[in-house]
Amino acid sequence: MQQTKEITIYDLAKALNISPATVSRGLKDHPAISHATKKRIQDMAREMGYRSNNFASNLRRQKTNTIGVMVHELNSSFITSVLSGIEKVTTAADYDIIIAHSSEDYKKEVANASNLFHKRVDGLITSLAYNTENLDHFEPFIQKGIPLIFFDRVEPQYPGAKVVIDNMKAGYDVTSHLIQQGCKRIVHIAGSLKRNVYADRLKGYRKALEKNKLAFDESMVIENDLSEVACVEAAKKILQMKPRPDAVFACNDFAAVVIMQALTEQGIRVPQDIAFAGFNNDTIARLSIPKLTTVNYPGIQMGEIAASHLMSHLNGESNIMQTSTVIIKSELIIRDSSLRKK
């Protein structure tokens, strides 16, 4: 608790009998400072326990070297992959990141945006919350010309930079696969259809049905918030459907596993009675019994691409507003939950 007084470059300057300017330069390897002086400065800094004051520096430089990352949740392996992709790139470019999560809540997303804005991040990477209604909270960033890049859950109308996968194609692929396995009555569990990712997967689902001359039945699509409670509810609904569906394509792995479990408890066999497919390739997809067919989401790559676009914009090497949407490849991973033919 001895509350050592904070050492500043002025203290170092006095101790070394040189000017604060020289100290400042010496600490950051400025070319004009002689090697000998640099060493003296750095040694003294270490000895006296100096730590630079970021605020003073940021205040003067009008730059924070920090970027904000806003996500809807932390607890999916997709999101943590994206984060690690972002971190890899930003760390290399000597930027810090501040992670904010909205717990899928629009209001909290708004609060987080405002917070990051006041923390003066140099740029922002974002995936929208489940129930985000508009992009007004990003206006301040746009006004000040702070670069913005959306990934995964994006707003189709927004004209700026986005990094996504082709959700329609992925939805199409999953559904086609189920059809190939002999399924004809496929339930689709969708998240909020306001979100591009869910709306597009539904489109892909419909397209696959059409292509295979299967009728689209509105009552086979269940839109909910993908929570455990909602999925247990959905499972009940599925049990009551007549004739019974022979496949479930859920918009994420968690939902798929919850429903799969609820049905298994009722004595339904997977995949023989009902085949299952999820989305995201979360850890749980490998740990369920049977293992879950899903779509691999290249999270790390997504994070890397988003971050490196942002970095190159900040370096003036490119303009993010001219960057069109980047679409990353995803891939279907077939596992036991949908394999009815060998």
Added chain:
Amino acid sequence: MQQTKEITIYDLAKALNISPATVSRGLKDHPAISHATKKRIQDMAREMGYRSNNFASNLRRQKTNTIGVMVHELNSSFITSVLSGIEKVTTAADYDIIIAHSSEDYKKEVANASNLFHKRVDGLITSLAYNTENLDHFEPFIQKGIPLIFFDRVEPQYPGAKVVIDNMKAGYDVTSHLIQQGCKRIVHIAGSLKRNVYADRLKGYRKALEKNKLAFDESMVIENDLSEVACVEAAKKILQMKPRPDAVFACNDFAAVVIMQALTEQGIRVPQDIAFAGFNNDTIARLSIPKLTTVNYPGIQMGEIAASHLMSHLNGESNIMQTSTVIIKSELIIRDSSLRKK
């Protein structure tokens, strides 16, 4: 991209023909400012799109109103619960939090600590990484009197504030439960025994064996990093043990489920042939088949307690260095994976 010039309190002052000091006070509801003036200031601020400069403020106040939270991973529901507990308390106290995660890597933990130190957080809440060897990287905080509070994974030697559960008791309870279910050859999957949480659970395991007059067999304890690969490896080892074990008590749910799945694939029935218990009550414990017996970790409460201790220290209401260890209650959750008797 119009890069509007940043508005400062000086601009507001000029526009309103008053002093910057009054503007500063008016913006933060200082009692000495008249109601009318306050309103004029706040209206003008809104109109001109003013945003306060945190750096200038922090620099002047020598305080950031930000606390750092360092965790080993983000992808467990235990950790996200702790975070939400912390957020609840800090938000109410008007503090921001910066979350840093080490991906279970000591080096990254060191880097994060240094980063947060330079960001000048007013306090730090931490759970150690898997392979953290010492607490040297916290020295700077201690030197400057920045309050520090550890939770969950703590260093027993550290004399300051800690929030933990009674891991020994929890380990004892789990093991006793398995024994009650008729298990006599119980494998224990431990994480790094350098970490208190794992070492203590092992102690509890041994104590329960002793109490029930079962011999402790070193070869029944497998210490690994709890990764998927290591657990698959462990499952193989278990298969080769003769006579075959009749229970597995793993130090987290993920490990338990991975091993359970690997054994199930070999035709072993759970819980009849081998009973299972995990730890943490992660989501996956409810989604596995059979559902997993585990120990509930009161994450939210842990976060709340850690944060509120920190807040009251920062408010000068108490001294964190005098706070002894806080032990929170955990509880055994019995599910199908260990129920051999009804």
Added chain:
DNA sequence: AAATTTAATGCAATCGGTTACATTGATCAA
């Protein structure tokens, strides 16, 4: 009416780095 208290606002120094623009002394070319 004079003295005192209270309310509202202003002045100016301060927080600690950064950097454009000197300054100094030394080295080199002519």
Added chain:
DNA sequence: TTGATCAATGTAACCGATTGCATTAAATTT
């Protein structure tokens, strides 16, 4: 020898909000 060039360092003005200490005017007391 003189002027030019260069390397190394110094000077001082920022960046924007905060706050102790005035100051002024209005309200209240004596």
